[in-house]
Structures are given as C-alpha cells and as structure tokens.
Amino acid sequence: MDAAALRQSWAQFSVAGPEAARYFYATLFTIAPETRSMFPTNMRYQEDKLLAALGHVVSHVDDERELAAFARRLGADHRRFRGTDRQGRPVLLGEWHYMWVGQALLATLERFLGPGWTPALRAEWAGAYDVVARLMLSGAAEAERSTPPYWEAEVLAVQRRRADVCVFTVRPNYLCEYLPGQSLPVQVPQLRLWRYLSPANAPRPDGTIEFHVRAAGRFSTHVVRRLAQGDEVLLGSPVGAALSSFDRSPHLPLLLVAGGTGLAPLRAVAEAVARQGGRRPTTLVVGGRTPEHLYDDRALRELAAAGPPGSWSEGWLRYVPTVESGWQWPGAVGTAAETAVRLGPWREADVLVCGSPEMTRETITALTASGVPPERVLTESYDHSLYPPLAGAAGAARRDFTGTGAR
Ligand code: HEM
Incomplete structure (x- = not known):
C-alpha cells in the first residue's frame, strides 16, 4: 500500500x-437512488461530512494499529444509516452500499484529480477502500x-x-447502555439528521435519558422549537x-x-459519583453569562443538597454557579475558568471540562497555567469535523464542539 x-x-x-462533495453525492444518487433516503432531507445544508470522513479514513489505511478497531466500530455504528426502498420498506446497509460508495468515491477522485489520476493511483485507492469497507x-x-x-425512543x-x-x-424501546460522560448520536426522523448529544443523567433503572440542547443550528433549533x-x-x-474515564483515579x-449545555455530561458524571456513595469530593463549577443562563440551577442545587443515596456524606458535591454579570447576584462572579482557578489549587485533582470550544480552550489554558498537569485534564468533542474538512484539509483541522449542544 503506497500510503x-x-x-x-x-x-x-x-x-x-464543496464542489467535490456535490459531485460525489450526485454520482452516488445516480448509481444507487435508494441511498438518497439515508441522507438528510435537505441536502442544501449538507456539508462534506461523509466524503471528508471517508477520504480521511481511507487515506490513513496504513495506520494499522488504529484502523482495525476504529473501522469495525464505525461499521457497527453505520448500521443506524438505513434507507427505504421505493415501497418505503427499510433497507439495511450492506455490501451493495459499500460497493456504490466506493464507485462514487473513485469517480469523484478521477474527476477532480485530473491528470494526477493514474491507473496505479486508482489501484491504490480501490485497494485501500476495500480494506476499510471489509x-x-x-x-x-x-x-x-x-x-x-x-x-x-419516545419523548416523555x-x-x-x-x-x-x-x-x-x-x-428507549429497550435498555440503551452508556457510560456517564459518553454521547449518543440522536436523530429526529423528520430531518434525518444525526447529531451527538450527551445524556445529562447517570443510567437510571427505568432507562430514561435526559438531554440538554441549545438552539445553534438546524437540528438543535428544530429540537428546541418543535x-x-x-x-x-x-x-x-x-x-x-x-x-467517561473520570474514575481513573478515584x-x-x-x-x-461546565459552560452552557456542556453541563450535561458533567451532571451525568456527578450523579455517577453520588451513586458510588459520594466518597469522592467533587466540585462542579457551572458558568453562565448571567443568572438566566444557569438553566439547570434548580436540579443541581437539589443534587448537591440530596447527598448520595444510601449514605450520609454531607458536602460531597460543592456546586458553584458563576456568572459574568448579574444584578444583586449573591454567588461567584467571573467566567467558569476564573472561578475554577480561584477555588484551587487543583494540582492533585482530576479535571473534566465541557463547553463551547472557546470556553473549553480558555478553561484548560487557565487551569494548566495555575499548575494543573495537562494530563489530568479531560475533555471531549464528538463531531464529523474531527475529520479535516475538504476545502483546506491541509490546514488546521476544524473542531466545532457539539458535544451536547449539537448544531
Ligand atoms: C469505507 C467506507 C466508509 C467510511 C470510511 C465511512 C465513514 C463515515 C464517517 C466517519 C462518518 C461520520 C460518522 C459520524 O460522525 O458519526 C460517516 C457518515 C455517514 N455515512 Fe459513511 N462511511 C463509509 C461507507 C458508507 C456507506 C457504504 C454508506 C451508505 C450508503 C454510508 C453512509 C453514511 C451516512 C448516511 C452518514 C451520515 C452522513 C451525514 O449525516 O451527513 N457510509 N461515514
């Protein structure tokens, strides 16, 4: 393989x-019209996600250590992309789909690489695609x-x-197991868009899951409004x-x-600590521009006041809401980063940060500058944009954070 x-x-x-992405989809939908129903209804807003991800993965096929586990998990996850046939019956993603996508990929590469597309290069791409698809x-x-x-899942x-x-x-119709801090792809069937959202609760005996969404794009605006x-x-x-590896040094x-709806996975983690008996002193700093931005304040105060079930461990959770400005606000003032640093030192702590990309960056910078070893800080982003976008792939990778407030 010539990597x-x-x-x-x-x-x-x-x-x-985007021109290449349009060509790819047009080719795919011409070769295999039934694949159209797997993609969002309105392709006008469709970014280059699949093509960007596909090319990135296939062109890194030599990265064997990473590849096998990653591609197998990706394949397992792709089972959720189902289409419908002309009679409206569900169509499972199978070998034919992989063949069609492979054909569309090669045709698109040929169209845009021009004279650079040689028979030898074609054989490289076909071989690499085949490895990943299998x-x-x-x-x-x-x-x-x-x-x-x-x-x-029914909305309760x-x-x-x-x-x-x-x-x-x-x-959910039956138990959906996840770890506190993880995210799930969620689809609203009318839009056929999948976006990652983080459960805001530790798994419950009745299997119900709570999500927090802020309107910022098509999917999230639909959820918030409709x-x-x-x-x-x-x-x-x-x-x-x-x-979800918050428990690595208990x-x-x-x-x-937390900032904004980045609170969700951290509330799930706090609940998990409570379930374990609250033996671990936990501080939860939640930042908002004004008190009105602290949309989950009541639930968090209740969580902190309730104490862990089955034990008495007063003060296991220190909940610190903090705002940048608030008339007669009696609590902490400053960004989440400023308040977290003030409450420190945190050299001997595990630190989890979740919020917008700016908030996350600012908080990690402030905490590490205050002496927190970078390896003690955990953060996460789940997004198609982990793969470099098509235009300017050679430049810096875009990492739009949508962990919980998916667009
Ligand atoms: C080697 C083959 C393939 C690779 C490496 C690949 C890779 C990917 C990746 C990484 C994503 C983003 C997933 C996420 O963020 O959750 C994605 C999305 C997707 N893939 Fe694939 N894929 C492949 C084949 C296929 C095939 C055969 C189909 C079916 C025709 C397909 C349909 C989709 C759809 C519908 C999406 C979601 C797109 C969106 O919402 O914009 N993929 N793919």
Whole structure:
C-alpha cells in the first residue's frame, strides 16, 4: 500500500471542497437512488461530512494499529444509516452500499484529480477502500449479534428552560447502555439528521435519558422549537472514552467545569459519583453569562443538597454557579475558568471540562497555567469535523464542539 501516494492525492483533492462533495453525492444518487433516503432531507445544508470522513479514513489505511478497531466500530455504528426502498420498506446497509460508495468515491477522485489520476493511483485507492469497507462490514456483522442498529425512543417530556434551551427526556424501546460522560448520536426522523448529544443523567433503572440542547443550528433549533411529548427520536450507539474515564483515579478530588449545555455530561458524571456513595469530593463549577443562563440551577442545587443515596456524606458535591454579570447576584462572579482557578489549587485533582470550544480552550489554558498537569485534564468533542474538512484539509483541522449542544 503506497500510503504517501494516498495521502498526497487526498490533500490535493481536498482543495476542491464543496464542489467535490456535490459531485460525489450526485454520482452516488445516480448509481444507487435508494441511498438518497439515508441522507438528510435537505441536502442544501449538507456539508462534506461523509466524503471528508471517508477520504480521511481511507487515506490513513496504513495506520494499522488504529484502523482495525476504529473501522469495525464505525461499521457497527453505520448500521443506524438505513434507507427505504421505493415501497418505503427499510433497507439495511450492506455490501451493495459499500460497493456504490466506493464507485462514487473513485469517480469523484478521477474527476477532480485530473491528470494526477493514474491507473496505479486508482489501484491504490480501490485497494485501500476495500480494506476499510471489509473491516466495517465485519464490525457490523459482529455487532448485529449483540446490539440493535439503533434504539427508538419516545419523548416523555420537553421543558423549554430558556428561549434557546430545552431539556427533554426520552425512554428507549429497550435498555440503551452508556457510560456517564459518553454521547449518543440522536436523530429526529423528520430531518434525518444525526447529531451527538450527551445524556445529562447517570443510567437510571427505568432507562430514561435526559438531554440538554441549545438552539445553534438546524437540528438543535428544530429540537428546541418543535420537539414535543410523544414524538419519536432514534438513538445510536454511545461513543466517547475521555469524560467517561473520570474514575481513573478515584482517590483524587474531582473538578468539573461546565459552560452552557456542556453541563450535561458533567451532571451525568456527578450523579455517577453520588451513586458510588459520594466518597469522592467533587466540585462542579457551572458558568453562565448571567443568572438566566444557569438553566439547570434548580436540579443541581437539589443534587448537591440530596447527598448520595444510601449514605450520609454531607458536602460531597460543592456546586458553584458563576456568572459574568448579574444584578444583586449573591454567588461567584467571573467566567467558569476564573472561578475554577480561584477555588484551587487543583494540582492533585482530576479535571473534566465541557463547553463551547472557546470556553473549553480558555478553561484548560487557565487551569494548566495555575499548575494543573495537562494530563489530568479531560475533555471531549464528538463531531464529523474531527475529520479535516475538504476545502483546506491541509490546514488546521476544524473542531466545532457539539458535544451536547449539537448544531
Ligand atoms: C469505507 C467506507 C466508509 C467510511 C470510511 C465511512 C465513514 C463515515 C464517517 C466517519 C462518518 C461520520 C460518522 C459520524 O460522525 O458519526 C460517516 C457518515 C455517514 N455515512 Fe459513511 N462511511 C463509509 C461507507 C458508507 C456507506 C457504504 C454508506 C451508505 C450508503 C454510508 C453512509 C453514511 C451516512 C448516511 C452518514 C451520515 C452522513 C451525514 O449525516 O451527513 N457510509 N461515514
């Protein structure tokens, strides 16, 4: 496998940007019209996600250590992308789909690489795609024995906490297991868009899951404005290994720093600490611009006051809401980062940070400058944009954080 040729041609190709993505989809939908129903209804807003991810993964096929586990998991996860045939019956993603996507990929590369597209390079791409596709198919076949492709979940309650923030609770049709701090791909069937959201609760005996969403894009605005009790959403398999490893050094205090709906996975972690008997001193700093931005204040005060079930451990959770400005606000003033640093030192603590990209960056910079070893800080982002976007793939990777407030 000539990895250098794959990567070099991919970098060259990526400059074509959205035009290449349009060509890819047009080719795919012409070769295989049934794949159209797997993608969002309105492709006008569709970014280059699949193509950017696909090319990136295939052009890194030599990265064997990473590849096998990653591609098998990706294949298992791809089971949630289901289409419908002309009669409206569900179509499972199978070998044919991989073949069609492979054909569309090669045709698009050929179209945009021009004279650089030689028979030798074609053979490299076809071979690399085949390796990845086979791993994905075998990952899907294996997962089929133990987990469903997705869960159907009924919306039990929707609370609009602010004009742009809603909290909703769902009950999956059967138990959907996840770790506190992880995220799940969520789809609103009308839009056929999948976005990652983090459960805001530790797994509950009744299986219900609470999500927090701030309106920032098409998916999240739809959820905030239109989602109603009784609606159905789909949930994919949980992802994420960073925040969910909060328990790696249980003897250390835990500092959780949240901004906006980045609170959700950290509240799930706080609940998990409570379930373990609250033996771990935990500080939860939640930042908002004004007191009105602290949309989950009541639930957090209740969590801190209740104490862990089955034991008496007063003060296990120090909840510190902090605002940048608030008339007659009696609590902490400053950004989440400033307040967290003031409450320190945190040299001997595990630190979890979750919020917008700016908030996350600012907080990590401030905490490490105050002496927190960088390896003690955990944060996470789940997004298609982990893969470099097509236009300017050679430049810095875009990392739009959508961990909980998905766009
Ligand atoms: C080697 C083969 C493939 C690779 C490496 C690949 C990779 C990816 C990746 C990394 C994502 C983003 C996933 C996420 O963020 O959760 C994605 C999304 C997607 N993939 Fe694939 N994929 C492959 C084949 C296919 C095939 C055969 C189909 C079906 C026709 C397909 C349909 C989709 C769809 C519908 C999405 C979601 C796109 C969106 O919402 O914008 N993929 N793919």
